[in-house]
Amino acid sequence: MKELADAQAVGKLVEELATQVKSSVNLDQSSDVPWALVGVRNRGDKLAERLSDAIGPEIFANRVGVLDITLYRDDLSEVAAQPIVQTTEIPFNVDGMNVVLIDDVLMTGRSVRAALQSLMDFGRPKRVWLAVLVDRGGRELPIRADFVALDLSKGADGLIDGDHVQVLISEVDGKDAIEVRPKTAS
Amino acid sequence: MNSKLEQQDEYHWPHKHLLGIEGLAPEDIRFLLKTALSFEGVSTRSVKKVPALRGKVVVNLFFEDSTRTRASFNLAASRLSADVLDFSAKASSTSKGETLVDTVRTIEAMGIDAIVCRHNLSGAAVQIAKSVNCSVVNAGDGQHAHPTQALLDAYTIAKRKNLTKDFDFSGLKVAIVGDIAHSRVARSNIRCLQKLGAKVVLVGPPMLVPSIFKDLGCEISHSLDEVLPEVDVVNMLRVQFERLESQAFASKREYAVFYGLTEEKMKLAKDDILVMHPGPMNRGLEIESPIADGPNSAVLEQVANGLAVRMATLFLVTGV
Numbered sequence: 001m002k003e004l005a006d007a008q009a010v011g012k013l014v015e016e017l018a019t020q021v022k023s024s025v026n027l028d029q030s031s032d033v034p035w036a037l038v039g040v041r042n043r044g045d046k047l048a049e050r051l052s053d054a055i056g057p058e059i060f061a062n063r064v065g066v067l068d069i070t071l072y073r074d075d076l077s078e079v080a081a082q083p084i085v086q087t088t089e090i091p092f093n094v095d096g097m098n099v100v101l102i103d104d105v106l107m108t109g110r111s112v113r114a115a116l117q118s119l120m121d122f123g124r125p126k127r128v129w130l131a132v133l134v135d136r137g138g139r140e141l142p143i144r145a146d147f148v149a150l151d152l153s154k155g156a157d158g159l160i161d162g163d164h165v166q167v168l169i170s171e172v173d174g175k176d177a178i179e180v181r182p183k184t185a186s
Numbered sequence: 187m188n189s190k191l192e193q194q195d196e197y198h199w200p201h202k203h204l205l206g207i208e209g210l211a212p213e214d215i216r217f218l219l220k221t222a223l224s225f226e227g228v229s230t231r232s233v234k235k236v237p238a239l240r241g242k243v244v245v246n247l248f249f250e251d252s253t254r255t256r257a258s259f260n261l262a263a264s265r266l267s268a269d270v271l272d273f274s275a276k277a278s279s280t281s282k283g284e285t286l287v288d289t290v291r292t293i294e295a296m297g298i299d300a301i302v303c304r305h306n307l308s309g310a311a312v313q314i315a316k317s318v319n320c321s322v323v324n325a326g327d328g329q330h331a332h333p334t335q336a337l338l339d340a341y342t343i344a345k346r347k348n349l350t351k352d353f354d355f356s357g358l359k360v361a362i363v364g365d366i367a368h369s370r371v372a373r374s375n376i377r378c379l380q381k382l383g384a385k386v387v388l389v390g391p392p393m394l395v396p397s398i399f400k401d402l403g404c405e406i407s408h409s410l411d412e413v414l415p416e417v418d419v420v421n422m423l424r425v426q427f428e429r430l431e432s433q434a435f436a437s438k439r440e441y442a443v444f445y446g447l448t449e450e451k452m453k454l455a456k457d458d459i460l461v462m463h464p465g466p467m468n469r470g471l472e473i474e475s476p477i478a479d480g481p482n483s484a485v486l487e488q489v490a491n492g493l494a495v496r497m498a499t500l501f502l503v504t505g506v
Contacts, residue, residue, distance in 0.1 A: 068224065071236040071266075071501075081198035082505030085224040085498075090231075121233035 004165070005150070005178040013133055013149035013178075014047065018054035020147040021100055021131055025059060028098065033126050035098045036063035040115050041086055043104040043169045047133060051102065063097070065090035072114035094123040100147075104167035106132040109143035134178060136165045150178070202506040203315045203322040204499055206331035207377040215381055216353040219341050222491070222498040223350060228265055229493060238501055239268035242299040247290065247314075248325070249275040249305040254465060254489065255325050255335075259302045262496035268299070286310065287317045294318045300504050303327075308370075321503040329370050334499055335464055336374035338492040340382060342484050343419055345491065346460050355384035361413050363389040363445055364423030364472055367396055371423060371464050376402055389413050390445055410445050414454040421462045422447050422472045438471055447473045452482070460484055 005013065025035055037060055039048030045066040052064050068086040076082075101115055112130060119128065129146040137153030138161070152159060159165075162183035170176050199217060201209065210218075228236055244263040248256055256272075263270045273293060284292075290301060300321040303314055308328030315322040326332040344350045347358065360379050366372045366388045376386050380403060387405040388395050400406055407413045414420065425441065442448075447461065461473075461483045469475050478485060 071238040076238060076505075077241070079505075082502055084197075085221050085501070087224045088227055117237070121235070122231050 001182075002180045003177055004156070004180055007170075007176040010133075010167075010176040010178060014050050015054060017047075017131055017133060017147055017149040018051050020149075021051060021129075022055045024129065024146070025055065025098075033096065033098050034061070034063065035059055035100065036065065036092060036094065036125075037100050037102060038065040038067055038090065038094075038115075038119065039102040040104075040111060041066060041068045042172055043167055044102045046169045046171045047104060048102045051100075051131070063092045065092065067101075067115050067118050069111060069114040069118055072118045074110060074114065088118065090122050094119065094125045096124070096126045098127050098129065099125040100129045100131050102131045104132065104169070105134045105136050105165055106130070106143075106145050106148075107136040107138045107165075109139045109141035112143050113141055133167055134165055199502040199506065202503060203311075203324075204333050204503055205311045205315055205322065205324045207333050207336055207374045207381070208331075210333075210381070212381045212383075215337065215340070215378060218337060218498050218502060219344065219350075219353050219495070221502060222337075222341055222494040225265075225497040225501070226491075226494040228497070229490070235265050235267055237267045239263070239266035239299075239504060242268045242504055243271060243297060244268045244300045244302060244500060244504075245271045245273055245293055245298050246325075247273045247275060247293065247301050247303045249286075249303070249310070250326070252304055252325070255304065255492075258489070258492045259323075259325060259334075259496050259500075262493055263302075263500055265493070266497055266500060268500070271296075271298075286313060290314045290318050294320055300500060302500075321506070323499055323503060326370055329368055329373070331374045332370040333374050333378075334492065334496055335371050336378035337499070338488060338495040339375055339421065339462060339464070340378050341491045341495050342462060342488050343460060345487070346484055347418065353382055355379060355382040358384040358419065359387065359417045360384050360419040360421065361387045361389050361410075361417040362421045362423065363410060363447070365394045365426055366390055366399060366423070367394050368426060369423050375421065376404055387413055387417065391441070410447075410451060411454060414451060414459075415456070417459065418456065419460040419462065420447065420455070421464075424464065424466065425468055425472055442471050446471060447477050449474055449476055452477055452480075455482075458482070462488060464488070 037048040037052055039045030048064050052060050066089045068088045070083050070085045131147035132145045134150045135148045135153045164181045164183055166179045168175055168177040246256055246259055260270050298320050302323045302325050303311055304325040305327050308330035310327045311324035324331055324333055344353050362372050379386050388399055389407050389410050392408055459482055463485050467473055
């Protein structure tokens with residue numbers, strides 16, 4: 001296991017992501033399309049809250065939601081036992097909105113595919129943006145992120161293809177960090 | 187904190203069938219109810235469907251009349267994107283002499299993932315589960331069990347009493363009132379409530395509440411007036427005319443006077459008593475209309491919650 005980023009570095013990456021999202025929000029000032037943040041469980045939702053705080057909660061006016069994509073996974077019929085389903089909480093109408101979808105790591109794109117389908121079942125956003133803390137590379141679907149804080153898709157020091165990039169978030173894992181774990185270990 | 191999370195992740199629902207409550211551990215019941223919490227939201231959004239069971243086939247196999255349970259399972263399966271086959275056994279080959287086992291094997295041969303069955307004989311669901319390889323969910327067998335009703339009742343209690351965090355019913359006392367002897371709802375409810383930590387008191391005339399039920403660890407009472415002040419929940423069972431052959435009670439009027447939940451009797455109860463009824467209600471017999479429609483009643487919530495609990499049930503059993 002190797003640590004790619006410590007708590008301080010994660011804090012900087014969140015700020016960087018917030019800056020990128022905010023610049024798009026600012027460019028959009030002239031339109032009256034509201035903005036919302038939707039985080040993908042189990043860490044994207046925590047990141048969404050941090051982004052809301054960093055960008056300015058007044059922009060989102062409590063439009064911060066949580067998606068659980070378990071029921072939309074494309075490998076449900078292949079896994080050994082049913083994974084734990086948690087609640088999806090989108091307490092606002094997504095119709096006609098700018099929705100920023102937030103996940104911790106983007107790799108194959110399958111989670112994002114599931115999240116998009118789930119989001120569409122709640123309504124018809126005007127536009128969906130994708131913000132991720134880390135782009136790991138290794139896409140299996142034609143999906144790309146609009147906002148990326150840490151881009152490892154072109155490779156990084158000592159990172160090999162099978163490695164698992166794990167973002168740790170203090171609310172879930174007890175600390176903030178980004179770790180690289182050899183595939184066999186997990 | 188991390189290790190705690192991983193421990194939670196390690197729990198896997200172990201049951202391929204849901205035949206009764208007796209086979210479930212308390213942690214299984216709590217896990218199923220927690221899963222139901224997640225499914226509840228599906229019914230309130232614009233697209234009331236999730237793709238979790240896409241490509242799977244669920245058969246409703248009802249050998250006994252049922253409207254609401256059947257509709258509830260049907261809708262639950264549809265909301266999970268499963269294909270639903272409604273098989274009315276009355277109009278089928280069983281009336282031409284086919285045995286139960288042959289019927290279910292024939293149905294299974296069509297490529298079925300789950301059978302939801304109701305039968306008037308106790309033990310039918312177990313027999314079906316032994317005969318097939320797919321999942322079997324018991325939607326009521328004779329006087330034996332009606333597990334999803336017990337689970338949705340527990341879910342309703344937890345929602346109304348703010349116990350959805352851990353589904354721990356310790357300190358809660360629940361009265362089940364009516365024809366306990368013939369009731370599968372009562373049997374499943376007793377076990378489910380006890381496993382979650384609640385105390386159960388059974389109330390009704392002696393013919394319908396035999397003292398042998400004490401062996402299940404329940405209190406028994408023949409006076410609703412005495413029980414009402416001390417319970418948090420009262421579950422009024424339907425008087426089942428179709429199952430009552432004997433003269434178990436002298437008259438409907440007498441039953442209504444002693445065991446019906448009237449406005450007068452409600453004055454004896456705690457202010458926040460929760461009133462439940464599995465339906466269909468005999469208004470004016472076991473429950474008076476102002477109570478059934480009043481603020482303490484959770485009758486319609488039970489129906490709504492039944493959908494979430496049955497979605498969770500179908501989702502979990504088909505994954506094993």
